[in-house]
Amino acid sequence: MREEDLLARELHAVVAGGSIGGLAAALALRGIGARVPVFERSAGRIQARGAGVVMQPEVEYLLERLGSSAAAVSVPLRRRQRIDRQGKIRAYDAPQLMTSWDALYRVLHHALPADTYHPGSKLVETAEEGDSVVSRFADGRAVTCDLVIGADGIGSAARVSAGIPGAARYAGYVAWRGLEPESSISERVLLTLRDAFTMYAVAGLQFLTYLVPGPNGETEPGRRRVNWVWYMNVTPETLPHALASRDGTRYRTLLPPGQLLRTTRLSLLESARQHLPTVLADLVGASNVFMQPVHDLPLTRMRAGRVALLGDAAGTVRPHTASGTSKAVGDALSLAHALKDWDPATPLPVEQLGVWERERGRHLRTVAAAGTQLAERSALGIPHAPQFLKDL
Numbered sequence: 055m056r057e058e059d060l061l062a063r064e065l066h067a068v069v070a071g072g073s074i075g076g077l078a079a080a081l082a083l084r085g086i087g088a089r090v091p092v093f094e095r096s097a098g099r100i101q102a103r104g105a106g107v108v109m110q111p112e113v114e115y116l117l118e119r120l121g122s123s124a125a126a127v128s129v130p131l132r133r134r135q136r137i138d139r140q141g142k143i144r145a146y147d148a149p150q151l152m153t154s155w156d157a158l159y160r161v162l163h164h165a166l167p168a169d170t171y172h173p174g175s176k177l178v179e180t181a182e183e184g185d186s187v188v189s190r191f192a193d194g195r196a197v198t199c200d201l202v203i204g205a206d207g208i209g210s211a212a213r214v215s216a217g218i219p220g221a222a223r224y225a226g227y228v229a230w231r232g233l234e235p236e237s238s239i240s241e242r243v244l245l246t247l248r249d250a251f252t253m254y255a256v257a258g259l260q261f262l263t264y265l266v267p268g269p270n271g272e273t274e275p276g277r278r279r280v281n282w283v284w285y286m287n288v289t290p291e292t293l294p295h296a297l298a299s300r301d302g303t304r305y306r307t308l309l310p311p312g313q314l315l316r317t318t319r320l321s322l323l324e325s326a327r328q329h330l331p332t333v334l335a336d337l338v339g340a341s342n343v344f345m346q347p348v349h350d351l352p353l354t355r356m357r358a359g360r361v362a363l364l365g366d367a368a369g370t371v372r373p374h375t376a377s378g379t380s381k382a383v384g385d386a387l388s389l390a391h392a393l394k395d396w397d398p399a400t401p402l403p404v405e406q407l408g409v410w411e412r413e414r415g416r417h418l419r420t421v422a423a424a425g426t427q428l429a430e431r432s433a434l435g436i437p438h439a440p441q442f443l444k445d446l
């Protein structure tokens with residue numbers, strides 16, 4: 055070890071947001087010797103945004119570094135198949151690993167010392183004070199450190215507090231979703247869907263479904279879950295009605311399972327019967343449906359002073375590229391790389407952080423543009439796009 059390494063002061067960082075991006079950041083920074091507590095707003099189990107997740111190289115790399123593997127947390131699929139309205143299938147070989155938000159969360163969370171993860175801790179403000187930055191939380195706590203990492207999603211308090219501009223806007227379509235135990239779905243439906251990534255698409259509508267691990271990471275047949283996503287145009291005027299909930303809460307980014315109004319469910323089932331192949335309509339009918347509106351948060355900046363943003367807090371990508379999670383993990387890994395030689399007793403390594411911001415910003419813009427193109431090709435989120443839901 056070099057003498058200057060021995061003298062370097064330990065880097066103290068704070069991560070706001072304890073989902074996949076925040077956990078990846080904490081783990082990557084611990085890997086360069088930093089001390090990194092994670093502060094997560096939710097007090098209990100945090101709600102899964104991406105229920106099913108397609109395995110991507112960045113996530114695979116992180117899992118391997120943690121002594122796990124992509125295969126250990128995934129359901130292997132052998133083929134992709136397109137189904138038509140009459141149920142006719144065209145299949146081709148395309149091996150792929152499918153995982154889930156909770157399977158990844160479990161491995162990443164487990165790899166962190168328990169006393170470094172603080173649930174029920176909502177960041178409200180960051181403020182630079184001399185050579186450090188103070189994070190203040192809703193419960194009155196204040197934590198001083200060298201760098202704050204905002205991994206707190208599209209409504210990022212870290213971003214607002216650091217004065218980084220950005221506002222999420224509704225993309226004009228939603229994802230109805232289901233995540234059901236394999237054992238609760240009929241054998242007839244499973245026979246068609248079980249071993250493949252299945253897609254159905256017509257202009258203004260896209261449906262895809264695949265199996266993911268069970269709620270405790272189970273990957274053996276019979277104990278997995280069927281994950282499905284049904285993208286559909288919903289006008290901005292109709293969106294508040296689609297998001298109306300049973301418990302009266304005004305949800306914005308996720309209508310959780312069990313909260314769909316009866317009228318919304320009936321309307322959705324009617325649309326499923328009219329517009330989907332029977333096997334997919336049956337899957338919707340057997341599911342405890344939840345919903346996520348698709349939002350765009352265009353990239354502006356990824357850092358200001360001693361605050362750096364990653365994952366959705368920095369900017370979103372449309373879900374069609376299946377890369378929101380891998381982008382967050384990639385941001386985290388490369389941020390740790392940019393900081394690895396920094397002695398926090400010296401000024402911020404603005405040059406390295408600048409390179410990080412440019413490279414990750416370029417990646418984000420490329421993936422975001424590809425996602426928007428894929429959506430538009432399916433007539434999702436475009437003006438005068440076909441609508442499939444009767445008035446709510």
Ligand SMILES: Cc1cc2nc3c(=O)[nH]c(=O)nc-3n(C[C@H](O)[C@H](O)[C@H](O)COP(=O)(O)OP(=O)(O)OC[C@H]3O[C@@H](n4cnc5c(N)ncnc54)[C@H](O)[C@@H]3O)c2cc1C
Nearest residue numbers: 071073075095103104176177206207229365366373378379
């Ligand atoms: C319909 C839809 C489908 C998707 N499907 C996929 C998919 O299949 N695969 C994929 O890779 N990605 C998918 N995504 C994208 C994926 O959900 C996100 O890109 C990914 O979760 C980003 O992770 P993150 O950690 O940056 O943010 P989030 O997962 O949004 O996490 C932010 C965390 O910060 C916490 N938080 C918020 N505010 C505060 C605060 N003030 N203080 C402390 N904590 C706070 C939140 O509770 C949350 O835990 C999908 C997205 C949508 C909308």
